Amino acid sequence: MSVDREWCWRVTQRYRPDHGPHWHEVLRAEIVELARTLRRPVILDAGCGLQNMLSMDFKEHAGFRVGIDIDREVRGNACLDSFLQASVCRLPLRSDSVDVLLSGFVVEHLSDPLAAFREFRRVLKPGGTAFIWTPNLLNYAILVAALTPTAFHNWVNHLAFPELERDNCRTYYRANTPGTLVRAVRQAGLRPQGALRFGAGSFLYWRFSKPLFLVAVVGSRLVARSPLRRLMNVLLVRCVKPAA
Secondary structure (H helix, E strand, O other): OOOOHHHHHHHHHHOOOOOOOOOHHOOOOHHHHHHOOOOEEEEEEEOOOOOOOOOOOOOOOOOOEEEEEHHHHHHOOOOEEEEOOOOOOOOOOOOOOEEEEEEEEOHHHHOHHHHHHHHHHHEEEEEEEEEEEEOOOOHHHHHHHOOOOOHHHHHHHHHHHHOOOOOOOOOOOOOOOOOHHHHHHHHHOOOEOOOOEEEHHHHHHHOOOOOOOHHHHHHHHHHHHHHHHHHOEEEEEEEOOOOO
């Protein structure tokens, strides 16, 4: 079953499921703005993966870009200056060495998210900033993924994203609600900056069907304008390591 990517893109641009700029567009602009205020910042992508699906290549804004992932094949990621194979729960970096830390769609795969968040705090410089985004377990698509076998989740993924060459790895969802994510971040010693944010993403799982995709995009836009936005697909928290 083929996916008409151009049609899906046009629908997304017209109806804007986040009811405005897409959450990842806002996020990238925010990271760039922060990086510009720093002198040759070290940017760490914790759990970077082989490809950066959000086009977050900060070559022009970073002094040094380092990525860490448990998969050795990730060394081919063109967005990095250096790659280290390791777990995000045991980062092979000096304490107080990172200016900006990014961790996208990693938390759901961790059996002990708190251990990773404590490592994030350790390697960040005092006053350093972490951006963490992960699926929201309160969203219908993520809840289905959590309640079904990984094989079923991968089957749905390949329907929606036939270009994917790899299967998803095991998920735990242990810090994937608004409350559990913020509590874990605070318990690790990081301080959230601003309110927890939400982004649309579950509509993408319907790319294999134009009618369902259109309904999902419009539905996401309506939800984004209501108190139900807490049920949106993506959770995003910006937090800082206290300077003192």
